[in-house]
Amino acid sequence: MRGLAPFWSDLFEKFGLMLLGLAVFAAVIGVILFLADRAPKRGRDVWQLLAFVAPALVLLAVGLIYPAIRTTLLAFYDRTGNEFVGLDNFVWMFTQPDIVQTLINTLIWVALVPTLSTIIGLAYAIFIDKSHGEKILKSLVFMPMAISFVGAGIIWRFMYEFRELGFAEQIGLLNQLIVMFGGQPQQFLVNSPFNTLFLIVVMVWIQTGFAMVLLSAAIKGVPIEIIEAARLDGANAWQQFRNVTLPGIRGTLVVVVTTISIATLKVFDIVRSMTGGNFETSVVANEMYTQAFNRSEFGYGSALAVILFLMVLPIVVYNVRVMRKQKEIR
Amino acid sequence: MTDVTDKAEAKLDRPLGQKNDPRAAKLSRASKAKQKLTSPGATIAAVIIAVIWTIPTFGLLVSSFRTPEEIRTNGWWNMFVSPSFTLENYADVLTTQGASSANLSSYFVNSLIIAIPAALFPIILATMAAYAFAWIKFKGSGAIFVLIFALQIVPLQMALIPLLQIFSSVLGISGTFPAVWIAHTIFGLPLTIFLMHNFIAEIPGEVIEAARVDGANHTQIFFRIIIPLSLPALASIGIFQFLWVWNDLLVALVFSGGTADVAPLTQRLAELVGNFGRNQERLPAAAFISLIIPLIVFFSLQRYFVRGLLAGSTKG
Numbered sequence: 001m002r003g004l005a006p007f008w009s010d011l012f013e014k015f016g017l018m019l020l021g022l023a024v025f026a027a028v029i030g031v032i033l034f035l036a037d038r039a040p041k042r043g044r045d046v047w048q049l050l051a052f053v054a055p056a057l058v059l060l061a062v063g064l065i066y067p068a069i070r071t072t073l074l075a076f077y078d079r080t081g082n083e084f085v086g087l088d089n090f091v092w093m094f095t096q097p098d099i100v101q102t103l104i105n106t107l108i109w110v111a112l113v114p115t116l117s118t119i120i121g122l123a124y125a126i127f128i129d130k131s132h133g134e135k136i137l138k139s140l141v142f143m144p145m146a147i148s149f150v151g152a153g154i155i156w157r158f159m160y161e162f163r164e165l166g167f168a169e170q171i172g173l174l175n176q177l178i179v180m181f182g183g184q185p186q187q188f189l190v191n192s193p194f195n196t197l198f199l200i201v202v203m204v205w206i207q208t209g210f211a212m213v214l215l216s217a218a219i220k221g222v223p224i225e226i227i228e229a230a231r232l233d234g235a236n237a238w239q240q241f242r243n244v245t246l247p248g249i250r251g252t253l254v255v256v257v258t259t260i261s262i263a264t265l266k267v268f269d270i271v272r273s274m275t276g277g278n279f280e281t282s283v284v285a286n287e288m289y290t291q292a293f294n295r296s297e298f299g300y301g302s303a304l305a306v307i308l309f310l311m312v313l314p315i316v317v318y319n320v321r322v323m324r325k326q327k328e329i330r
Numbered sequence: 331m332t333d334v335t336d337k338a339e340a341k342l343d344r345p346l347g348q349k350n351d352p353r354a355a356k357l358s359r360a361s362k363a364k365q366k367l368t369s370p371g372a373t374i375a376a377v378i379i380a381v382i383w384t385i386p387t388f389g390l391l392v393s394s395f396r397t398p399e400e401i402r403t404n405g406w407w408n409m410f411v412s413p414s415f416t417l418e419n420y421a422d423v424l425t426t427q428g429a430s431s432a433n434l435s436s437y438f439v440n441s442l443i444i445a446i447p448a449a450l451f452p453i454i455l456a457t458m459a460a461y462a463f464a465w466i467k468f469k470g471s472g473a474i475f476v477l478i479f480a481l482q483i484v485p486l487q488m489a490l491i492p493l494l495q496i497f498s499s500v501l502g503i504s505g506t507f508p509a510v511w512i513a514h515t516i517f518g519l520p521l522t523i524f525l526m527h528n529f530i531a532e533i534p535g536e537v538i539e540a541a542r543v544d545g546a547n548h549t550q551i552f553f554r555i556i557i558p559l560s561l562p563a564l565a566s567i568g569i570f571q572f573l574w575v576w577n578d579l580l581v582a583l584v585f586s587g588g589t590a591d592v593a594p595l596t597q598r599l600a601e602l603v604g605n606f607g608r609n610q611e612r613l614p615a616a617a618f619i620s621l622i623i624p625l626i627v628f629f630s631l632q633r634y635f636v637r638g639l640l641a642g643s644t645k646g
Contacts, residue, residue, distance in 0.1 A: 006427070007425075007435055007436070010436060010439070011439055014439055014440070014443045014507075015439075015443065017443070017507060018443045018446060018447060018507070021447050021507065021508060021511060022446075022447055022450065025447070025450075025451055025454075029454065029455075029458075033549050033552075034549075036548070036549055037547060037549040037550070044547070045466075048466070048547065048548040048549065049462055049466050049468050049548075051458075051549075052458045052459060052461060052462035052466065052548065052552075053458070053459050053462045053463070053474075055455050055458065055459075056455045056456065056458065056459040056519055056523060057459070057474070059455070059512075059515065059516050059519060060478065060481060060516065060519055060520070062496070062516075063489065063493055063496075063512070063513070063516030063517075064481055064484060064489050064516055064517070064519075064520070065481070066492065067488065067489035067490075067491070067492035067493045067496075068484050068488040068489055070491075070492040071488045071489070071490075071491055071492060072488075074491065074492075120379065123375070123379075124376055124379050124380075126372070127372040127373065127375055127376035127379075128376045131373060131376070137376060137377075137380050139629075139632070140380045140383055140384050141379065141380060141383045143383075143384075143387070143625075143628060144383070144387070146573065146624040146625060146627065146628035146635065147577065147621050147624050147625070148576070148577035148578075148579070148596050148599075148620060148621075148624070149577065149579065150577075150579050150596045150599045150600050150603070150620070151577075151596075151599070151617050151620055151621050153600075153603060154390070154599060154603050154613050154614075154616075154617040155386045155387055155389075155390045155617065156386060157603060157606060157613075158386075158389065158390055158393065158610075158613070158614070159386050159389070161610075168403065169403060169404040169405065170405060171401070171402070171403075171404060171405045171406075172405070173385070173386075173389060173405060173406075173407070176405050176407070205383065205386070208383070209383075213636065237369070265485075266485055266486070266487070268579070268580050269579040269580065269596070269600075272579065272600060273579070273599070273600045273603050273604070274603070276604065285485075285487060285580075288487050289487075289580070289583070289584075292490070292491055293490075293583070293584060298491055301491060302491060304487075305485065305487040305488045305490075305491075306488070308485050308487055308488075309483075309484065309485055309487075309488055312483060312485055313483060316482075316483040
């Protein structure tokens with residue numbers, strides 16, 4: 001127990017720091033709003049407006065807008081940021097085999113994760129619709145959405161764990177099942193190219209719950225008379241789904257697929273914590289971190305960030321256009 | 331007043347880009363009594379999916395209560411053949427001191443110290459800005475708001491390198507709590523401003539107009555009307571932002587400096603799992619210590635959690 005004394009002093013120090021931080025923040029905001037409240041009558045409106053928007057705008061300008069512009073510029077400079085190198089960083093990206101592999105992996109991720117999560121989530125939402133215990137069944141599949149990607153990575157690291165056959169018992173469930181049916185245990189996370197697929201499984205496991213909750217809400221919004229009418233016309237379950245439910249939830253489907261696509265393009269934690277990007281499993285977001293912060297290759301890192309931005313951009317534009325169109329219809 | 335809140339709250343319950351049709355909701359409730367679409371086959375399929383989705387987490391939970399020796403030598407399913415129970419792993423990762431120990435109690439505290447301010451700062455700043463965009467008329471208001479909305483598409487990765495340079499060479503705060511707070515606040519602002527604006531703009535104009543006639547200025551309206559009426563939205567968005575920060579790894583890796591002084595649980599877990607062979611008996615307990623807060627939030631505040639998630643799912 002003597003080990004606990006430093007813990008308590010450490011705890012008090014840190015909580016003290018946090019309270020100080022909160023107090024400073026409250027004081028700054030308080031003073032700004034107080035001054036705005038007491039501003040001279042002439043131009044009071046302008047002062048009050050500034051008091052409300054300036055703190056957020058200044059932070060965004062310094063912390064997001066300026067950095068994004070600077071990163072875009074850095075993408076055309078060398079690792080020191082001093083020498084202009086034109087498109088060299090992008091040429092490097094598309095000629096270096098392991099970086100090309102990284103780009104291909106990212107495309108595989110974004111092709112598979114939204115598709116699989118949406119299909120499984122939709123099927124599950126339909127299967128459990130109006131069933132007994134719908135709430136609990138929903139919670140079980142939705143739960144992975146609450147935990148961190150790192151936590152999910154650890155959970156699946158144990159599922160995939162490999163022990164040489166004949167030397168030790170399997171401790172990973174998947175290899176145990178393989179061995180039980182007489183197969184050879186696999187190094188799921190090491191053997192390329194299938195290891196990328198096993199990382200993708202983790203992301204699908206997380207995102208399916210998200211798709212399911214949104215789609216379930218949408219399914220409940222499809223008017224029951226239309227479904228009844230279809231049934232009276234003799235449509236079977238598949239036809240009812242295909243001709244009534246599916247058109248009714250199209251808008252939500254677009255939101256789900258695009259949202260998961262964007263999250264997938266930016267995936268970092270899963271790869272970082274499960275393989276570290278080794279064994280040809282790296283993706284753009286992970287490679288960007290490795291180049292910029294492990295190897296101090298700021299030019300390469302910036303170029304990869306720009307590529308990530310360019311990949312996300314069309315999906316967001318599409319998403320916004322669909323949402324706007326839906327608003328017009330209503 | 332409650333009517334106003336209810337109406338505004340209903341907005342929180344629908345996902346982005348979707349409208350609640352009250353008629354449809356009523357009808358689906360009426361149809362509950364009627365025969366459902368699904369067949370026994372579908373129910374079985376659903377149960378299979380639910381089991382597959384639950385087993386990985388369940389297995390890790392079981393593992394965390396087994397002895398280190400057992401975790402190393404055989405799978406968690408052996409628990410059902412030869413039951414055992416120990417809290418040894420939790421005690422080890424939380425209280426054992428020393429350079430090679432997991433030392434998670436420090437990191438747990440760090441996670442709290444990071445996440446509480448990093449959830450409060452952005453929602454307060456965002457509520458202020460959202461009020462101005464919704465209820466103060468000024469030139470360029472629309473254009474600036476659209477710009478903030480557009481900022482959501484900028485991936486975090488675009489800002490990391492320059493922001494780290496600002497923190498380390500201009501402000502000299504790299505690797506401290508304030509650096510992590512400020513980074514999370516900035517990255518949280520575009521989405522929180524957008525969501526709070528959606529909510530605050532729905533507050534009926536008469537309420538605010540009446541206060542203005544009574545002589546209240548913007549500061550008074552903000553504290554007496556906007557904040558009390560926005561509490562449900564503040565709770566949902568605050569919970570979402572808190573969990574987002576709690577679960578984040580990337581921002582922590584870049585700005586926290588990576589030591590037990592500042593770094594959060596996620597960072598320590600990523601380190602431990604990086605050396606899986608040596609740490610495997612610690613990892614199940616360690617993982618559950620980091621999962622406990624999100625799971626409590628998930629199961630006790632599910633309504634707020636779902637709202638925050640539906641609204642905030644595009645973040646990052």
